[in-house]
Amino acid sequence: xxxxxxxxxxxxxxxxxxxxxxxxxxxxxxxxxxxxxxxxxxxxxxxxxxxxxxxxxxxxxxxxxxxxxxxxxxxxxxxxxxxxxxxxxxxxxxxxxxxxxxxxxxxxxxxxxxxxxxxxxxxxxxxxxxxxxxxxxxxxxxxxxxxxxxxxxxxxxxxxxxxxxxxxxxxxxxxxxxxxxxxxxxxxxxxxxxxxxxxxxxxxxxxxxxxxxxxxxxxxxxxxxxxxx
Ligand SMILES: *Cc1c(COP(=O)(O)O)cnc(C)c1O
Numbered sequence: 254x255x256x257x258x259x260x261x262x263x264x265x266x267x268x269x270x271x272x273x274x275x276x277x278x279x280x281x282x283x284x285x286x287x288x289x290x291x292x293x294x295x296x297x298x299x300x301x302x303x304x305x306x307x308x309x310x311x312x313x314x315x316x317x318x319x320x321x322x323x324x325x326x327x328x329x330x331x332x333x334x335x336x337x338x339x340x341x342x343x344x345x346x347x348x349x350x351x352x353x354x355x356x357x358x359x360x361x362x363x364x365x366x367x368x369x370x371x372x373x374x375x376x377x378x379x380x381x382x383x384x385x386x387x388x389x390x391x392x393x394x395x396x397x398x399x400x401x402x403x404x405x406x407x408x409x410x411x412x413x414x415x416x417x418x419x420x421x422x423x424x425x426x427x428x429x430x431x432x433x434x435x436x437x438x439x440x441x442x443x444x445x446x447x448x449x450x451x452x453x454x455x456x457x458x459x460x461x462x463x464x465x466x467x468x469x470x471x472x473x474x475x476x477x478x479x480x481x482x
Contacts, residue, residue, distance in 0.1 A: 285471065
């Protein structure tokens with residue numbers, strides 16, 4: 254209990270400090286606690302310490318945790334690669350999907366989101382480094398996909414997400430995040446308004462906050478090393 258509680262307090266302070274140093278309101282940066290491959294007990298501890306948003310990257314594991322934790326006050330974010338044959342369960346049980354990388358996935362989520370629930374919040378995952386090994390939409394295709402998903406019913410385009418290649422120093426870390434921010438600016442200029450930049454993890458959240466991150470996805474710094482398989 255102590256460790257997650259203390260880690261959370263520490264990381265909240267560090268996020269607030271990064272925001273202040275960047276000249277931003279600390280309340281404009283939301284902490285998404287990435288609980289993938291962490292035990293349910295750790296989620297309970299974090300929730301007891303006031304954490305609301307949790308991120309999972311595997312459908313089966315995420316659904317199991319949502320069911321066991323059974324806390325309606327929590328928000329569940331899907332952040333992993335989403336296969337089209339698993340969209341229905343995600344549409345029914347998650348609040349956010351950060352990793353939309355094709356129209357077909359968005360269309361299925363739109364059809365499968367129960368009308369009884371709030372709209373499903375979605376972000377488009379962008380391959381900011383144009384790495385062939387990475388999932389995500391090519392930078393050149395973002396505007397077209399955004400135009401197609403923005404009008405789909407029962408899902409709401411909130412913004413962009415990226416998972417850049419690992420870089421060690423602050424200035425190089427900022428570059429891909431700046432690229433994501435500019436892409437959102439370009440969408441805005443073409444009339445597509447979004448309010449979310451999902452970027453930054455345990456080792457690069459500070460650079461992401463300097464470039465305008467509104468959601469940072471942090472696992473290890475909150476929960477420690479992932480040990481559950
Ligand atoms: C695992 C994961 C994170 C969290 O990574 P940490 O380095 O543990 O903070 C963030 N985003 C995505 C998409 C992930 O898969």
